Amino acid sequence: MYSTALTFQSAAAHRAWLETQSRLPKGFRTGTASLEFAPVEVPSKRARMNLSLVALERPSAAFAAAFTRNAFPGAPVLVGRRRLAEPRLGALVVNNKVSNVCAPGGEAAAERICAEAARLLGMAPTEVLPSSTGVIGWRLPVEAMLAALPAAAGALQGESALPLAEAIMTTDLYPKVRRAELPGGASLVGVAKGAGMIEPDLATMLVFLLTDADLPREELRAALAEANEASFNCISIDSDTSTSDTVALVSSAAGPKVDAAAFRAALRQVCRDLAEDVVRNGEGVHHVIRARLEGAPDARAARALGKSLVNSPLLQCAVAGNDPNLGRILCAIGKLAGREGMPLDPARVRIAVGGEVVFEGGAMRLDPEKEQRLVAHLKAAEMYASAPPPDGLTFQPPHRHPPHERCVEIAVALGMGDGACEVLGADRTHEYVTENADYRS
């Protein structure tokens, strides 16, 4: 279960809470700098980039990473896959604004950045993992980035992950940080960015998980694979699996040894909380939808049906409008079950929304009073409503913090088997269209 306990009355309250989450584990420092550039491809645009370093006091053998399965992976993903075979990792170098995907000379550009970061930090270039997010196809402004790296190195501090979480944002409205305390005084801190192009497939946009718990590389890698399956692989904002998705987990081993089961539980919780944060901060999201699928042929089918549901544009728009047009749930589940030839029998399906049974015995179960309760459930999960923008077209969210962690709760029992999955998705709004109709400007 994702946690749903928090409400935030103001951006200041949210920020105060973020600060409590952000204390770095022992053995890590982070530093950021920013730079301006004009993309080669569209020189009339001016763009601002943040460059971040995460440096370990001592390079560590204990690291794990998972990357996108998109068939056009970014250059940092290609480099990162090679880094998995290296004996140690000593630093991450991360930029936003340009994802360095399918740009000419992309891998060489990423390696030049790594080499300069390594030189500044006194380590080997192969000990630096590059990571980039932003526009696909644009070239990295390498010279400007090399010039900014000393400032990032000069800003390294060992107190808080919050500057890092802020620096990696693109269209994110607010930074996402989650922590877990571990036995013996160790801790685990995760930061995430990502608000669009989000339907992770093995990993999500950019997630960095830092711990001082002393665990071997193999255990970290197994724990990360397991946590990813139960978190980032169960969310979608817009069904568009990014070309840059990366989740990296690094231990400084500067803290105590920690029981593997306790670590896995903590990692899973941090990953699930971050995954929900990513959806809640999705581009233009007014409502988070939590779909619980049970009784599918297997867990994989349950996830696919849940994704089909939360990715339905029609259901997304209905939720945005607080309109319980719940036939669209049938449409979204039935289109995939029909296409895939799943043996779905409508007579055995039961669907509840906000605890109200809306489909049972092969038919919708609706009445005027239930309609009112469903509207109330949708409204309670709404984070804000669209308001007419000053120019009439450019919709923007009215606040930059999550007011609460409530969801639109959809429970579907399919009556086919034992497969279950909980999937998180979001509604579709004017703010999403505005954000993505001219993202690069």
Added chain:
Amino acid sequence: MYSTALTFQSAAAHRAWLETQSRLPKGFRTGTASLEFAPVEVPSKRARMNLSLVALERPSAAFAAAFTRNAFPGAPVLVGRRRLAEPRLGALVVNNKVSNVCAPGGEAAAERICAEAARLLGMAPTEVLPSSTGVIGWRLPVEAMLAALPAAAGALQGESALPLAEAIMTTDLYPKVRRAELPGGASLVGVAKGAGMIEPDLATMLVFLLTDADLPREELRAALAEANEASFNCISIDSDTSTSDTVALVSSAAGPKVDAAAFRAALRQVCRDLAEDVVRNGEGVHHVIRARLEGAPDARAARALGKSLVNSPLLQCAVAGNDPNLGRILCAIGKLAGREGMPLDPARVRIAVGGEVVFEGGAMRLDPEKEQRLVAHLKAAEMYASAPPPDGLTFQPPHRHPPHERCVEIAVALGMGDGACEVLGADRTHEYVTENADYRS
């Protein structure tokens, strides 16, 4: 190739052209009536329904139909599947506004309507095919429909299919009619409705194809299956495969015998033109996207990749904004290829937009001049741009006819095999969100 010859300077010009398309083949009459009702489930709403009859002068053995593969099929789909085994078809009875999907007692309601239509027309109830489109889950207002049927029967006329094409619309902005002349003075006329919940899977929303060409049932059924594959199964507006999709083809056999190959060619062209009409009139559509996929492992993979492309919310929004953010094409193709394990090699992929090569040799090929030409291509394919609505939130299309038949042309050569497919999709706009955030009101 879909036809792209037409431009319409005004709604009146479009209407004049529609009238030329609408002349009924010999042996058919159509009649419509309308009625008001309050849905049982939401009695505070008043809704208007159109009820239409298509009557053959003599019931015919020569008919074919294809239905949705959605696993929650509507009651008319369930009844229609049974009708396929009947010796003859004599009439269609069609309503909009309520789709009669998963409503309690839905099949019995459909059969009651058929029986009364049959009585008025002097035929057997099993000779009447029911068809419904509209909200899922609401019950048909059966009594009001029975009361309105005599008016529809009284309005039967043998001149034009245009009243039928208008009466079956829901969120469609304009009626969709396409015709083909056949050898010997026979003809084929098709009407379609559908603007949302459109990614047909074996058939599309509601399409009725009427011909007087004298061909046997088996030939009609084979021709329809072939035409569907090349038309309605290659389009998507919002990836939501309807629970009601129905394509019916009926011959009155009142005209001459027609060569099967000539008939198939005419049927394919009418179906492809109607399929493009459906996309062009899709909810909130500003641009039609035509994606030509070549070099896929097989035709099925080509279609799946093309659908992944046109269904990408991010690409849809970029096109809406005339923003050539073409990395999103890579994202959309790569996410499916990666997930399905297709052996896609970026180095062999070539992508062109509006005739401009934008990806080749594993990298994007962009420069400032090309960017300007791409923007011009997108703008030329735009049918209208959003304007701030009077209330600030309720976006509506500014006209109710298609000004032209131009498309955003995306050509992708994958370098894997011989599979090819042409897929039609659309952009994603404020008008779509507005339409679907409170569709039932």
